Amino acid sequence: MKIQLTVNGSRYEKDVEENRTLLRFLREDLGFTGTKEGCGAGECGACTVFFNGKTVNACMVLAVEADGGSVETIEGEVKDGKFSVIQEAFDRNHGLQCGFCTAGMILSVKELLHRNPKPTEDQIKDGLEGNFCRCTGYTQIIESVLDASGQLPKKGELHHA
Ligand code: FES
Ligand code: FES
CATH class of the missing domain: 3.10.20.30 (Beta-grasp domain)
Known part of the structure; x- marks a missing residue:
């Protein structure tokens, strides 16, 4: 067809x-x-x-x-050879290791930030619950999303379960 x-x-x-x-x-x-x-x-x-x-x-x-x-x-x-704000935040905060989950993760983050431009850590976890990462332990991914949404706290202020 x-x-x-x-x-x-x-x-x-x-x-x-x-x-x-x-x-x-x-x-x-x-x-x-x-x-x-x-x-x-x-x-x-x-x-x-x-x-x-x-x-x-x-x-x-x-x-x-x-x-x-x-x-x-x-x-x-990638627009005009430049990474998106989310991609740059993942790069800066080591939000990927092997990168296998990253394409899907970044598009889910895009959808999340569209719905909720300043998500809390819990809202980020909820928003990304359908995206599995075997490498990062999620901490750097959460930091990447906080960074991409302009709310990265100073080091040491994050509390991860
Ligand atoms: S390959 Fe589609 S959800 Fe896993
Ligand atoms: S970076 Fe390897 S699965 Fe997420």
């Missing part, structure tokens, strides 16, 4: 099998490999993208269901 999809502002039209996920379509058919496949079962958040303005797990959406829609991936966060 032929589908049309806008990805990061560019329009694509391509044949796709009916059982192909949006994740595989983005990665393997369109080359947006910044979106990662972790669990493939809607559990880990590594495949998070924006679909029609809301974050979704791309492994749980069929490409044919996305026909006519609009997707934003991590590649769309």
